[in-house]
Amino acid sequence: MALLWIGLATTAMADDGQCLIKFDTGAVNWRTGNIHVTGKAAPVVGPDGNPVSMPGLAKTHAIRNIIATLKQIRITPDLTVGEYASTNDVILAGIEKTAQDATITRKLYTSAMDVEMEMTANFLGGFLQLVLPDHIRQIPKISDQTPKAGEMRPVAFPIGRAPYSGLVIDARGLDFAPILYPTIVEEQGKEVYSSVFVSREFAVQHGVVTYSCQMSSALSFDRIGTNPLVLKALRRGKDKTGALVVSLADAKILEKATERHKFLKECRVVIVTDAAILAD
Structure with missing residues:
Protein backbone atom coordinates (compact mmCIF):
# COMPACT_ATOMS: atom_id res chain seq x y z
CA MET A 1 0.00 0.00 0.00
CA LEU A 132 -1.52 22.23 40.21
CA PRO A 133 -2.65 22.38 43.85
CA ASP A 134 -3.88 25.76 45.08
CA HIS A 135 -1.39 25.74 47.95
CA ILE A 136 1.43 26.31 45.46
CA ARG A 137 1.43 30.08 45.72
CA GLN A 138 3.47 33.01 44.48
CA ILE A 139 6.63 33.65 46.51
CA PRO A 140 7.94 37.24 46.68
CA LYS A 141 11.01 37.99 44.63
CA ILE A 142 14.24 37.05 46.35
CA SER A 143 16.58 40.02 46.24
CA ASP A 144 20.17 39.62 45.08
CA GLN A 145 21.04 43.21 45.91
CA THR A 146 23.84 44.23 48.26
CA PRO A 147 22.46 44.88 51.78
CA LYS A 148 22.06 48.46 52.89
CA ALA A 149 23.86 49.90 55.89
CA GLY A 150 22.73 48.22 59.08
CA GLU A 151 21.24 45.20 57.30
CA MET A 152 22.50 41.66 57.78
CA ARG A 153 24.77 40.43 55.04
CA PRO A 154 24.12 37.04 53.45
CA VAL A 155 26.10 34.10 54.73
CA ALA A 156 29.24 33.64 52.66
CA PHE A 157 29.77 30.39 50.77
CA PRO A 158 32.31 28.05 52.36
CA ILE A 159 35.81 28.54 51.02
CA GLY A 160 36.37 26.40 47.97
CA ARG A 161 32.68 25.74 47.24
CA ALA A 162 30.86 27.35 44.37
CA PRO A 163 27.17 28.07 44.99
CA TYR A 164 24.80 25.34 43.90
CA SER A 165 22.72 26.22 40.86
CA GLY A 166 20.02 23.58 41.09
CA LEU A 167 19.06 20.20 42.50
CA VAL A 168 19.15 16.73 40.95
CA ILE A 169 17.42 13.82 42.67
CA ASP A 170 18.58 10.38 41.54
CA ALA A 171 15.48 8.18 41.85
CA ARG A 172 16.65 5.37 39.60
CA GLY A 173 15.84 1.89 40.80
CA LEU A 174 12.85 3.02 42.87
CA ASP A 175 10.14 2.43 40.26
CA PHE A 176 9.19 6.09 40.52
CA ALA A 177 6.85 7.13 37.72
CA PRO A 178 6.75 10.85 36.82
CA ILE A 179 3.99 12.96 38.37
CA LEU A 180 3.16 16.67 38.14
CA TYR A 181 3.58 17.40 41.83
CA PRO A 182 6.32 15.30 43.47
CA THR A 183 7.56 15.97 46.99
CA ILE A 184 10.92 15.21 48.56
CA VAL A 185 11.43 14.55 52.27
CA GLU A 186 14.26 13.45 54.54
CA GLU A 187 14.25 10.26 56.58
CA GLN A 188 12.31 11.79 59.48
CA GLY A 189 9.60 13.12 57.18
CA LYS A 190 10.63 16.78 57.06
CA GLU A 191 9.93 18.30 53.66
CA VAL A 192 12.97 19.12 51.57
CA TYR A 193 11.11 20.18 48.42
CA SER A 194 7.38 20.83 48.24
CA SER A 195 4.85 23.61 47.74
CA VAL A 196 6.42 25.53 50.64
CA PHE A 197 9.54 26.16 48.57
CA VAL A 198 7.99 26.67 45.13
CA SER A 199 6.73 29.84 43.48
CA ARG A 200 3.60 29.21 41.40
CA GLU A 201 4.85 31.40 38.55
CA PHE A 202 7.80 29.10 37.90
CA ALA A 203 5.85 25.90 38.62
CA VAL A 204 3.26 26.80 35.99
CA GLN A 205 5.75 27.92 33.35
CA HIS A 206 8.31 25.16 33.77
CA GLY A 207 6.75 22.44 35.91
CA VAL A 208 7.49 21.73 39.57
CA VAL A 209 10.33 19.52 38.32
CA THR A 210 11.49 18.14 35.03
CA TYR A 211 12.43 14.53 34.45
CA SER A 212 15.29 12.73 32.77
CA CYS A 213 15.92 9.05 32.21
CA GLN A 214 19.70 9.49 31.95
CA MET A 215 21.93 11.07 34.56
CA SER A 216 24.42 12.30 31.95
CA SER A 217 21.62 14.05 30.09
CA ALA A 218 20.11 15.51 33.26
CA LEU A 219 23.38 17.13 34.27
CA SER A 220 23.44 19.04 30.98
CA PHE A 221 20.02 20.67 31.44
CA ASP A 222 20.14 24.47 31.49
CA ARG A 223 17.40 24.37 34.11
CA ILE A 224 19.81 23.29 36.88
CA GLY A 225 22.81 25.37 35.82
CA THR A 226 26.44 24.35 35.85
CA ASN A 227 26.83 23.28 39.48
CA PRO A 228 23.77 21.34 40.66
CA LEU A 229 23.66 19.47 43.95
CA VAL A 230 23.05 15.76 43.25
CA LEU A 231 21.29 13.72 45.94
CA LYS A 232 20.35 10.03 45.90
CA ALA A 233 16.80 9.09 46.83
CA LEU A 234 16.81 6.13 49.22
CA ARG A 235 13.23 5.00 48.77
CA ARG A 236 9.67 6.09 48.15
CA GLY A 237 7.47 7.09 51.06
CA LYS A 238 4.74 4.70 52.11
CA ASP A 239 1.99 7.30 52.46
CA LYS A 240 -0.28 8.50 49.66
CA THR A 241 2.16 11.25 48.62
CA GLY A 242 4.74 8.67 47.57
CA ALA A 243 7.42 11.23 48.44
CA LEU A 244 11.02 10.55 47.53
CA VAL A 245 13.12 10.12 50.67
CA VAL A 246 16.72 11.36 50.91
CA SER A 247 19.14 10.78 53.77
CA LEU A 248 19.39 13.12 56.75
CA ALA A 249 22.99 13.85 55.83
CA ASP A 250 22.07 14.85 52.28
CA ALA A 251 19.18 16.97 53.51
CA LYS A 252 21.55 18.85 55.79
CA ILE A 253 23.86 19.58 52.87
CA LEU A 254 20.94 21.19 51.06
CA GLU A 255 19.75 23.00 54.18
CA LYS A 256 23.18 24.57 54.70
CA ALA A 257 23.18 25.93 51.14
CA THR A 258 21.63 29.37 51.54
CA GLU A 259 21.32 29.69 47.77
CA ARG A 260 18.74 26.87 47.84
CA HIS A 261 15.95 29.37 48.49
CA LYS A 262 16.36 30.87 45.04
CA PHE A 263 16.83 27.72 42.94
CA LEU A 264 14.07 25.81 44.72
CA LYS A 265 11.69 28.76 44.36
CA GLU A 266 12.46 28.75 40.62
CA CYS A 267 11.85 24.98 40.37
CA ARG A 268 15.40 24.30 39.23
CA VAL A 269 14.98 20.64 40.09
CA VAL A 270 15.44 17.52 37.97
CA ILE A 271 14.43 14.01 38.97
CA VAL A 272 16.30 11.20 37.24
CA THR A 273 14.11 8.13 37.00
CA ASP A 274 14.21 4.83 35.17
CA ALA A 275 13.83 4.39 31.43
CA ALA A 276 10.56 5.10 29.67
CA ILE A 277 7.75 2.75 30.66
CA LEU A 278 4.36 1.68 29.43
CA ALA A 279 1.60 2.94 31.68
CA ASP A 280 -0.85 0.52 33.24
Missing part, protein backbone atom coordinates in the same frame (compact mmCIF):
# COMPACT_ATOMS: atom_id res chain seq x y z
CA ALA A 2 1.43 3.35 -1.03
CA LEU A 3 2.03 5.94 1.66
CA LEU A 4 2.34 9.70 1.40
CA TRP A 5 3.67 11.79 4.30
CA ILE A 6 2.63 15.43 4.44
CA GLY A 7 4.68 17.63 6.76
CA LEU A 8 7.94 16.59 8.39
CA ALA A 9 8.15 18.91 11.42
CA THR A 10 8.02 16.07 13.91
CA THR A 11 9.27 16.13 17.47
CA ALA A 12 12.31 13.93 18.02
CA MET A 13 12.03 11.21 20.64
CA ALA A 14 15.66 10.19 20.59
CA ASP A 15 17.31 8.36 23.46
CA ASP A 16 18.68 11.53 25.05
CA GLY A 17 17.22 11.24 28.51
CA GLN A 18 13.66 12.09 27.57
CA CYS A 19 11.16 10.12 29.65
CA LEU A 20 8.18 8.84 27.73
CA ILE A 21 5.15 7.39 29.47
CA LYS A 22 3.02 5.58 26.91
CA PHE A 23 -0.74 5.11 27.15
CA ASP A 24 -3.12 3.46 24.70
CA THR A 25 -4.18 6.93 23.56
CA GLY A 26 -0.78 8.62 23.30
CA ALA A 27 2.54 9.33 24.99
CA VAL A 28 3.68 11.94 27.51
CA ASN A 29 7.22 13.28 27.22
CA TRP A 30 8.09 14.29 30.78
CA ARG A 31 11.28 15.99 29.65
CA THR A 32 9.52 18.52 27.44
CA GLY A 33 5.90 18.44 28.63
CA ASN A 34 4.75 17.38 25.17
CA ILE A 35 1.82 15.06 24.53
CA HIS A 36 2.17 13.00 21.32
CA VAL A 37 -0.89 11.34 19.78
CA THR A 38 -2.14 9.90 16.51
CA GLY A 39 -5.60 10.24 14.99
CA LYS A 40 -6.96 8.04 12.22
CA ALA A 41 -9.89 8.19 9.82
CA ALA A 42 -11.12 5.86 7.10
CA PRO A 43 -12.38 7.32 3.81
CA VAL A 44 -16.03 7.80 2.95
CA VAL A 45 -17.58 7.09 -0.41
CA GLY A 46 -18.17 10.24 -2.42
CA PRO A 47 -21.10 11.01 -4.75
CA ASP A 48 -19.09 9.62 -7.65
CA GLY A 49 -18.50 6.34 -5.85
CA ASN A 50 -14.82 7.03 -5.18
CA PRO A 51 -13.27 7.11 -1.68
CA VAL A 52 -12.77 10.55 -0.14
CA SER A 53 -10.17 11.11 2.58
CA MET A 54 -11.37 12.63 5.87
CA PRO A 55 -8.52 14.59 7.52
CA GLY A 56 -11.02 16.47 9.68
CA LEU A 57 -12.16 13.24 11.29
CA ALA A 58 -8.54 12.19 11.83
CA LYS A 59 -7.91 15.49 13.61
CA THR A 60 -11.01 15.03 15.76
CA HIS A 61 -9.79 11.56 16.71
CA ALA A 62 -6.36 12.95 17.62
CA ILE A 63 -7.89 15.69 19.78
CA ARG A 64 -9.95 13.08 21.63
CA ASN A 65 -6.76 11.11 22.23
CA ILE A 66 -5.02 14.21 23.63
CA ILE A 67 -7.88 14.77 26.06
CA ALA A 68 -7.81 11.12 27.12
CA THR A 69 -4.03 11.20 27.56
CA LEU A 70 -4.08 14.42 29.60
CA LYS A 71 -6.68 12.91 31.92
CA GLN A 72 -4.41 9.93 32.62
CA ILE A 73 -1.49 12.09 33.81
CA ARG A 74 -0.97 11.81 37.54
CA ILE A 75 -0.83 14.94 39.70
CA THR A 76 0.17 12.86 42.72
CA PRO A 77 0.61 9.07 42.91
CA ASP A 78 -3.03 8.60 43.94
CA LEU A 79 -4.73 11.30 41.85
CA THR A 80 -5.07 11.60 38.08
CA VAL A 81 -5.97 14.75 36.20
CA GLY A 82 -9.21 13.09 35.10
CA GLU A 83 -10.22 12.35 38.68
CA TYR A 84 -9.33 15.88 39.79
CA ALA A 85 -11.25 17.47 36.91
CA SER A 86 -14.31 15.21 37.04
CA THR A 87 -16.41 17.69 39.04
CA ASN A 88 -14.85 20.92 37.79
CA ASP A 89 -16.14 22.30 34.50
CA VAL A 90 -13.41 24.96 34.37
CA ILE A 91 -10.65 22.36 34.44
CA LEU A 92 -12.46 20.18 31.92
CA ALA A 93 -12.75 23.18 29.60
CA GLY A 94 -9.04 23.87 30.08
CA ILE A 95 -8.18 20.30 29.12
CA GLU A 96 -10.23 20.65 25.95
CA LYS A 97 -8.54 23.96 25.12
CA THR A 98 -5.10 22.41 25.54
CA ALA A 99 -6.13 19.70 23.08
CA GLN A 100 -7.67 22.18 20.62
CA ASP A 101 -4.44 24.21 20.65
CA ALA A 102 -2.35 21.19 19.66
CA THR A 103 -0.14 21.34 16.58
CA ILE A 104 -0.38 18.98 13.62
CA THR A 105 3.12 17.56 13.14
CA ARG A 106 2.51 15.03 10.39
CA LYS A 107 -0.16 13.64 8.08
CA LEU A 108 -0.19 10.29 6.31
CA TYR A 109 -2.43 9.49 3.35
CA THR A 110 -2.57 5.94 2.01
CA SER A 111 -3.46 4.93 -1.52
CA ALA A 112 -6.80 3.76 -0.13
CA MET A 113 -7.37 7.34 1.13
CA ASP A 114 -7.04 6.49 4.83
CA VAL A 115 -5.66 9.38 6.89
CA GLU A 116 -3.32 9.20 9.87
CA MET A 117 -2.50 12.45 11.66
CA GLU A 118 0.08 13.08 14.39
CA MET A 119 -0.47 15.98 16.79
CA THR A 120 1.47 17.44 19.71
CA ALA A 121 0.15 19.38 22.71
CA ASN A 122 2.01 20.67 25.78
CA PHE A 123 0.99 20.64 29.43
CA LEU A 124 3.22 23.51 30.59
CA GLY A 125 1.55 26.87 31.13
CA GLY A 126 -2.21 27.14 31.14
CA PHE A 127 -2.88 23.46 31.78
CA LEU A 128 -0.63 23.40 34.86
CA GLN A 129 -2.26 26.60 36.13
CA LEU A 130 -5.52 24.65 36.31
CA VAL A 131 -4.33 21.37 37.81
